[in-house]
Amino acid sequence: MDASELAVAQARENAELNGVSGTTTFQCADVFDLLPELEARGEQFDVVTLDPPAFTKSRSSVKMPSRATARSIFAVCVW
Secondary structure, eight states: OBSOHHHHHHHHHHHHHTTOTTSOOOOBOOHHHHHHHHHHTTOOOSOOOOOOOOOOSSGGGOOOOOHHHHHHHHHHHOO
């Protein structure tokens, strides 16, 4: 999942080049919008790779996610 269409297209192309396109899925979406939906549907995954973006350049300007968002991320990523 990535918010960038270009990143998703590149990931799909790499999966095809590496012969794993039949066993991987990619989706363009905002993680904070989609994760609560995935949790509500009871979605589970064999593998989740996390590569968080740099939301900020300095620690003092970091906005922490709400407890509900943090719980959703944990619930979807851990089974």
